[in-house]
Amino acid sequence: MAVRAFLRTLRQHRALAVGGTIVGLVTAAAALSLVWTPYPIDVLSVADRLQGPSLAHPFGTDHYGRDMLSMLMVGARTSIAVALLAVGIGALIGVPLGLLAAARGGWLDEALMRLNDLVFAFPALLSAVMITAILGPGAVNAVLAIGIFNIPVFARVARGGALATGSREFVLAARVSGKGQLRITAEHILPNIANLLIVQGTIQFSLGILAEAGLSYVGLGAQPPLASWGRMLNEAQTMMMMAPSLALYPGLAIVLTVLGLNLMGDGLRDALDPRLKRRRSQGMAP
Amino acid sequence: MLVYAAKRLASLSATLLLATLVVFLVLEILPGDPAELMLGMNASEDTLAALRGELGLDRPALLRYGDWVAGFVTGDLGISHTYAVPVSELVAARLLVSLPLALLALVLSTAIAIPVGVIAASRRGSWQDSSLMGLAQIGIAVPNFWFAMLLVFVFAVSLRLVPSGGFPGWEAGLVPALKALLLPAIALALPQAAILARVMRSALIDTLGEDYIRTARAKGLTRHATLWRHAVRNALIPVLTILGLQFSFLIAGTIIIENVFYLPGLGRLIFQAITQRDLIVVRSVVVLLVATVILVTFLVDLAYALADPRLRSR
Numbered sequence: 262m263a264v265r266a267f268l269r270t271l272r273q274h275r276a277l278a279v280g281g282t283i284v285g286l287v288t289a290a291a292a293l294s295l296v297w298t299p300y301p302i303d304v305l306s307v308a309d310r311l312q313g314p315s316l317a318h319p320f321g322t323d324h325y326g327r328d329m330l331s332m333l334m335v336g337a338r339t340s341i342a343v344a345l346l347a348v349g350i351g352a353l354i355g356v357p358l359g360l361l362a363a364a365r366g367g368w369l370d371e372a373l374m375r376l377n378d379l380v381f382a383f384p385a386l387l388s389a390v391m392i393t394a395i396l397g398p399g400a401v402n403a404v405l406a407i408g409i410f411n412i413p414v415f416a417r418v419a420r421g422g423a424l425a426t427g428s429r430e431f432v433l434a435a436r437v438s439g440k441g442q443l444r445i446t447a448e449h450i451l452p453n454i455a456n457l458l459i460v461q462g463t464i465q466f467s468l469g470i471l472a473e474a475g476l477s478y479v480g481l482g483a484q485p486p487l488a489s490w491g492r493m494l495n496e497a498q499t500m501m502m503m504a505p506s507l508a509l510y511p512g513l514a515i516v517l518t519v520l521g522l523n524l525m526g527d528g529l530r531d532a533l534d535p536r537l538k539r540r541r542s543q544g545m546a547p
Numbered sequence: 548m549l550v551y552a553a554k555r556l557a558s559l560s561a562t563l564l565l566a567t568l569v570v571f572l573v574l575e576i577l578p579g580d581p582a583e584l585m586l587g588m589n590a591s592e593d594t595l596a597a598l599r600g601e602l603g604l605d606r607p608a609l610l611r612y613g614d615w616v617a618g619f620v621t622g623d624l625g626i627s628h629t630y631a632v633p634v635s636e637l638v639a640a641r642l643l644v645s646l647p648l649a650l651l652a653l654v655l656s657t658a659i660a661i662p663v664g665v666i667a668a669s670r671r672g673s674w675q676d677s678s679l680m681g682l683a684q685i686g687i688a689v690p691n692f693w694f695a696m697l698l699v700f701v702f703a704v705s706l707r708l709v710p711s712g713g714f715p716g717w718e719a720g721l722v723p724a725l726k727a728l729l730l731p732a733i734a735l736a737l738p739q740a741a742i743l744a745r746v747m748r749s750a751l752i753d754t755l756g757e758d759y760i761r762t763a764r765a766k767g768l769t770r771h772a773t774l775w776r777h778a779v780r781n782a783l784i785p786v787l788t789i790l791g792l793q794f795s796f797l798i799a800g801t802i803i804i805e806n807v808f809y810l811p812g813l814g815r816l817i818f819q820a821i822t823q824r825d826l827i828v829v830r831s832v833v834v835l836l837v838a839t840v841i842l843v844t845f846l847v848d849l850a851y852a853l854a855d856p857r858l859r860s861r
Contacts (some may be wrong), residue, residue: 375558379565382840386799387833391570394821394829395578467688474690475803479818494693498807501700508700512693519688 270532277528283521287514291337300328302335303486311504320510323493324500329507333514335488339400340518343482344469346404348462351411356458358412359419360450363427364442374420377413385410385472389481400489403482407472411465418461422454456533460526467522474515490515551852559845564616566837571612574830580604585628585824598628602827615830624831629823634831637816644714645812648728649801652735657790659740661779664747664786669774671752680748686741691800695734695807702730712809731808735800739793746789750782757781784854791847795840802836 271278299318306326314321320329362373389406396402426432427450435445476482477491485492490511497507578584582598603611618624624634663683667676703711709730715723754760755778763773802814809815813832820828 375562378558378841378844379562379569382562382566382795382837382844383569384795384799384836384840386802387836390817390821390829391573391833394574394824394826395584471688471690475692475799478690478692479803479806491690494696498696501696502704505700508693508696512690512696515690515693516685516688520685523684523687 274528274532276524277532280521280524280526280528283517284525287337287518287521288341290334291341294331294334294338298328298331298334300331302327302331302488311500311507313506321504321506323507324496324504329510332488332493333490333510336490336493336511336514337518339477339483339487339489340470340473340515343400343403343407343473344466347407347411347469347472348465350404350408351415351465352458352462355412355415355417356419359416359421360423360446362416363420363423363450364446370420373416377416380409381413383410386475386481389476393481398481398484400477400483400487403473403476406476406481407469410472411469414465415458415461418457419454422457423450426450426453460530460533463522463526463529467519467526470515470519470522548852552849555845555848559841562841563838566841567616567619567834568612570830570834570837571615574826574833575611576608581826585826587824601626601628618831619834625827627820627825627828629820629825630828634828637828638813638832638835641811641813641816643717644728644810645801645805645814648731648735648805648810648812649797651725651728651732652739652797652801653790655732655736656739656743659736660743660747661783661786663740663744664751664782665774665779667744667748668751668755668782676748680745683741683744686737687745689738691734691738692803692807694737695731695804698730698734699807712807714810727808727810731804731810734807735797735804738800739797742793743786743789747782747786750785751778754778754781784851787847787850787854791843794843798836798840 271281304327306322309318309322309326310324312318312322312326318328318330320333322328323332358373358377362370385406388409389402392402392406423446432445432449435449440448473482473489474491474494477489478495479491480495482491483489493511494508497504497511500507575581580599582595582602582604583590586595586598599605603614615625622635624638626632627634627637630637663679667679670676699711702708709726714727717724755774760773760778763777764770768776801812802817804810805812805814806818813836817829817832819825820832
């Protein structure tokens with residue numbers, strides 16, 4: 262029964278089906294790279310450098326003779342790990358802050374929201390610049406910088422959702438029946454804004470992939486020997502004349518992953534909130 | 548309106564001050580001894596002491612902080628450790644590259660996004676609509692620095708129409724300078740334009756459903772006149788908001804794109820400063836960029852309140 266309902270949802274929401282498939286494939290490649298890649302990526306083999314696509318190397322080899330497919334798989338792992346951890350940091354800190362602001366209101370709400378504005382004014386890149394200035398570059402910096410930028414985003418969504426839900430009748434009923442604010446938040450408000458948070462999480466995940474690529478491209482993210490799509494593009498830049506394909510594959514990998522996540526986000530929003538879908542088809546949704 | 552502006556201005560100043568405090572804490576207090584961080588582990592005790600004196604590290608942190616913040620008003624931001632010139636001079640010279648680049652990108656992205664959004668919304672459901680929105684979906688997913696690399700490959704390396712990087716300076720003339728900024732601006736503008744076009748489309752679809760549009764049509768106004776005179780103008784308000792929110796992405800984008808094209812702007816300055824551990828430069832440039840984001844948000848809020856009086860009471 263559940264499987265059939267799931268399949269029906271996918272048929273009705275093609276964006277979700279297409280996006281989900283792309284994201285699933287990339288995630289599977291990333292997970293597979295944990296236990297197996299066609300070739301090891303930390304072994305340089307200059308004799309095999311800059312080969313074209315072949316049966317042995319479907320995407321060719323790079324300027325150090327490393328297998329591009331293996332590099333792309335490990336790169337997927339780096340991207341997904343960084344973006345996922347950053348979303349985790351943003352949601353774990355941001356959501357409780359947003360819920361607290363909505364529940365308490367008053368000066369606490371005002372103070373938390375001003376703090377939010379402050380953090381929001383630091384693009385992930387600038388936070389990464391500061392963290393790198395004192396700690397040196399690395400993938401952990403990227404996680405921290407992107408995660409910090411995600412906090413106000415989640416706080417804002419949670420607060421907005423909680424305020425809208427907090428005035429509904431069932432919350433009022435729960436309050437009348439003697440439940441405390443904490444229980445109401447946990448039992449009634451959080452489940453009702455979960456959809457909003459999931460959709461926002463997908464959006465932040467795709468922004469995180471883009472941000473990680475940008476950071477590692479400028480050298481503030483993952484460091485060698487760890488492969489990352491952004492770093493691969495950085496190294497490919499000087500080889501553009503000789504081997505343009507080195508710059509093509511990592512870029513396409515980023516576009517495909519982000520596109521998949523965005524489609525998935527759009528599809529999830531429609532699937533999780535049927536009202537929105539109806540309104541949108543009438544041209545009233547955001 | 549004045550009360551609203553004054554209130555927002557007060558909160559703007561508070562946010563700005565907090566931002567300087569955060570940067571100061573992260574870059575000057577957290578590392579313990581900034582002089583050691585700047586010179587590395589192998590520096591001799593004499594050079595360390597000399598730099599500490601130069602940085603004024605013997606004075607209380609609060610005084611140093613006060614001096615630095617006051618410097619943003621007086622224009623004295625200290626002297627760069629590596630360049631041995633005043634930071635304000637460095638920043639002013641680099642702004643002449645970064646500011647025109649960001650503005651050019653902003654103009655380009657709106658110039659692309661508004662017509663695309665209008666076409667898509669006014670022909671909703673048509674093949675034009677779905678192909679434009681499909682392109683926008685891809686545009687959002689393309690990293691700007693990768694798009695920049697592709698542009699360089701096609702237009703600079705293969706077709707040799709524009710330089711592949713570097714900046715001749717404004718003294719070389721307007722045309723060569725703009726030519727050097729053209730590809731970077733396009734690379735920055737594309738993802739922005741894709742987002743804005745989507746917002747423009749949905750905002751316009753919203754306004755097209757409003758009663759006053761029907762009234763305008765009933766009064767005998769042509770479709771074209773109704774669209775441009777009433778619908779588009781009203782739909783621009785949400786577009787402006789998103790434009791403001793996207794500004795921090797534009798700043799971040801500018802920093803990265805300057806590195807693709809070797810443009811001597813603030814972005815390159817900040818990276819050179821990190822590699823050389825020139826914290827004096829890093830702290831001031833970071834604050835300037837953050838201040839720009841905060842200021843733009845403020846201006847957008849103000850413009851929004853001017854356009855929609857209902858928001859002022861909040």
